[in-house]
Amino acid sequence: MSLTWSATVADVAWVPVSVSLGFVGLVVLAYCSFKVYLGVRRFGRELERTRRRLGPKHTALRDELRDL
Numbered sequence: 001m002s003l004t005w006s007a008t009v010a011d012v013a014w015v016p017v018s019v020s021l022g023f024v025g026l027v028v029l030a031y032c033s034f035k036v037y038l039g040v041r042r043f044g045r046e047l048e049r050t051r052r053r054l055g056p057k058h059t060a061l062r063d064e065l066r067d068l
Helices: 014-067
Strands: none
Touching: none
16 A cells, blocks of 8 residues: 655645745734834933933932931
């Protein structure tokens, strides 16, 4: 008993389709990751700017509380 297997184009068409979909999925993930990275950098700069602006006020408030 010999088993013969003949693959038609329709039988193996799912291989390039699945590879393409996997690649597209990775591209989408990379794009979203890059956008998150840019957002985190922007948020970090905003936090640093706010710290610099509030630093003198924080020091003055701390000194005032210490005097009380």
